[in-house]
Structures are given as structure tokens and as C-alpha cells.
Amino acid sequence: MILEVKNLIKRYGDTLAVDNISFSIKEGEIFGLLGPNGAGKTTAIDTVIGIRDADKGEINIFGKDMKKHASEIKKYIGIVPQDIAIYPDLTAYENVEFFGRLYDLKGSLLKARVEEVLEFTGLLDQKKQFVRNFSGGMKRRLNIACALVHRPKLIIMDEPTVGIDPQSRNHIIESVKKMRNEGSTIIYTSHYMEEVEQLCSYIAIMDHGKIIARGSKEELKDFVTVEEKTVITLDGINYTLVDRIKTMDNVVDCSVEGNVITVISKKGTNNLNNIIQCIIDSGNQIVSLISEKPDLETVFLTLTGRTLRDEVTTA
Numbered sequence: 001m002i003l004e005v006k007n008l009i010k011r012y013g014d015t016l017a018v019d020n021i022s023f024s025i026k027e028g029e030i031f032g033l034l035g036p037n038g039a040g041k042t043t044a045i046d047t048v049i050g051i052r053d054a055d056k057g058e059i060n061i062f063g064k065d066m067k068k069h070a071s072e073i074k075k076y077i078g079i080v081p082q083d084i085a086i087y088p089d090l091t092a093y094e095n096v097e098f099f100g101r102l103y104d105l106k107g108s109l110l111k112a113r114v115e116e117v118l119e120f121t122g123l124l125d126q127k128k129q130f131v132r133n134f135s136g137g138m139k140r141r142l143n144i145a146c147a148l149v150h151r152p153k154l155i156i157m158d159e160p161t162v163g164i165d166p167q168s169r170n171h172i173i174e175s176v177k178k179m180r181n182e183g184s185t186i187i188y189t190s191h192y193m194e195e196v197e198q199l200c201s202y203i204a205i206m207d208h209g210k211i212i213a214r215g216s217k218e219e220l221k222d223f224v225t226v227e228e229k230t231v232i233t234l235d236g237i238n239y240t241l242v243d244r245i246k247t248m249d250n251v252v253d254c255s256v257e258g259n260v261i262t263v264i265s266k267k268g269t270n271n272l273n274n275i276i277q278c279i280i281d282s283g284n285q286i287v288s289l290i291s292e293k294p295d296l297e298t299v300f301l302t303l304t305g306r307t308l309r310d311e312v313t314t315a
């Protein structure tokens with residue numbers, strides 16, 4: 001294991017931000033910490049890497065006790081903080097160079113590494129530009145470059161795509177995929193379930209300071225009891241058809257709005273063919289059909305009765 005956390009607790013006054021969590025991360029794993037705003041993800045990460053002191057718990061990184069060997073362990077960790085930590089009055093190159101020097105890189109090795117990470121984050125052409133003129137997305141990418149310059153063994157990315165343009169977001173997602181394919185070990189926190197679903201090999205879902213579920217995305221989807229949602233637009237609604245669908249085997253719910261029927265089927269039943277056959281038999285024409293499998297959003301909803309997104313928009 002690259003990292004092992006046992007019974008971690010962190011309070012801010014009366015707020016129990018991290019409530020007795022345990023988790024471990026294997027080498028080469030992209031470990032996703034998914035949860036709504038305020039779930040405790042940043043506090044968990046900050047406590048693990050020693051930015052904040054834990055109230056209780058054991059943290060071992062690279063097989064060593066973090067409390068006793070913090071400065072040695074930190075040399076091999078790359079942190080991409082949620083709040084961008086770069087210098088606006090330096091150029092992109094100078095920023096990365098600065099962080100490289102903090103890790104004792106010098107001379108031609110430093111120069112090569114700076115160029116390498118600027119290239120990796122798509123900023124090599126802008127290396128001489130002052131960061132104050134950068135877009136939010138470019139600043140986030142530079143933040144990543146600074147965290148990677150010393151080739152860390154463990155990379156921690158805290159909400160690296162918050163508040164940026166789609167192009168930079170895609171760039172970051174593709175960079176993480178590239179790192180994954182090269183065997184990097186990454187902790188990736190996010191409240192965007194699509195990102196976590198796409199990138200992470202193992203996922204822990206946090207809510208109110210606790211890890212409420214964990215596993216691969218396939219394992220997490222086992223929590224969901226409803227499998228398929230099929231949304232069908234017809235040329236006209238025939239209520240006999242609706243009644244027929246409602247009484248079909250494995251149909252959990254069937255609702256109608258205008259000419260659109262939404263059918264929810266039980267998990268693992270692959271009901272799509274039966275639904276289509278029922279519509280054809282009734283003489284209706286299908287105008288369009290969308291069939292969705294459950295995602296991590298559905299898992300969160302099943303576990304908490306709330307959506308990740310609602311939490312985000314009301315935060």
C-alpha cells in the first residue's frame with residue numbers, strides 16, 4: 001500500500017469535518033474521493049498530508065508514519081491544491097522553476113523537468129507569459145505543472161477542474177488519463193461524478209465527514225436497486241399502452257408527460273427489448289428513445305436520498 005489511513009478524525013470547533021474514516025491506496029491506483037461540497041474531502045486530504053493536524057488517527061505513507069517522517073514523505077508527494085497557489089507576477093516558466101527548486105532540483109535537470117511538465121500541461125508555448133494574464137483554466141494547468149515538476153510518487157489533486165472552461169477541463173482530464181496509463185498513483189477529489197467515474201479505479205463516497213460507500217464503480221453500482229431508465233417519445237400517447245407497460249414484468253415505474261413516457265426497470269433485467277416490443281404491438285411510432293444505465297449520481301441518491309448536484313447548486 002502506498003497510503004494507509006486508519007480512524008482519522010478532524011474537528012473544527014463543533015464541526016466534525018472528518019468522522020472516523022479509514023482507507024488505503026495501492027500503487028498505480030487512481031483513488032477518487034467523491035462527495036458534495038462540505039462533505040469533508042479537502043479536510044481529509046489536508047489532514048492526511050499534514051497541512052492540518054488530525055485529532056485522531058494513523059496515517060502511513062510509503063510504509064512510514066506520517067507524524068514521524070513528514071518532511072521526508074512530503075518530498076515524494078505532489079499536491080494540486082483546490083485554491084490555486086502560483087505567483088501572478090512570475091512567468092509560467094519561473095513559477096514551475098520556483099517549485100522545482102523547493103525540491104532541490106537544479107541546473108539542466110531542473111530545466112528539463114520544467115519544460116517537460118509545461119509541455120505535459122499544454123503551456124510550453126506560453127512559458128514566457130506572466131501568469132497574471134492567464135485564464136482560470138491556464139492557471140489551474142500551471143498549478144498541476146508545479147505539483148508534478150519533482151516527479152512525485154503520489155499525486156493529490158483536490159477538485160482540479162472547478163470553475164474552468166471546457167477546453168482546460170478536457171485537457172486536465174486527458175492529462176490525468178495519461179498519468180493513469182503511465183502508472184501514477186493519484187488521489188482525485190471531486191464533486192463531479194462524471195470525472196470520478198471516468199478516471200478512478202477505486203472510489204470512496206463521502207458525505208457529512210464519513211465514507212458512506214467504497215469500491216470500484218461497478219461495485220458501487222450494486223447499491224442501486226433500479227437499473228435502467230428509458231425515456232421514449234411517441235407520436236401520440238395511448239393510455240392503454242401506458243397501462244400495459246406499467247403491468248409488465250420488471251417495470252418499477254412508468255410516468256407520462258406530454259408524448260414522453262419514462263420507464264424505470266429493475267436492476268439487471270435488460271428490459272429494453274420488451275418495452276420496445278410492447279410499443280410496436282400497440283401500433284405507436286417511436287420518435288426517439290434514450291436508455292440510461294445508473295451512474296454514481298444514482299448511487300449517491302440511493303444512499304442519501306439527495307443528489308450530488310443539488311448540494312452543489314445550493315452550496
Ligand SMILES: Nc1ncnc2c1ncn2[C@@H]1O[C@H](COP(=O)(O)OP(=O)(O)OP(=O)(O)O)[C@@H](O)[C@H]1O
Pocket residue numbers: 012015016017035036037038039040041042043044082159191
Ligand atoms: N477552516 C475551517 N474552519 C471551520 N470549518 C471548516 C473549515 N474548513 C472546512 N470547514 C467545514 O468542515 C466541513 C468540511 O469541509 P471541506 O472543505 O473539508 O469539505 P469538501 O468536501 O472539501 O467541500 P468543498 O469541495 O466545498 O471544499 C464543512 O462543514 C466546512 O464548512
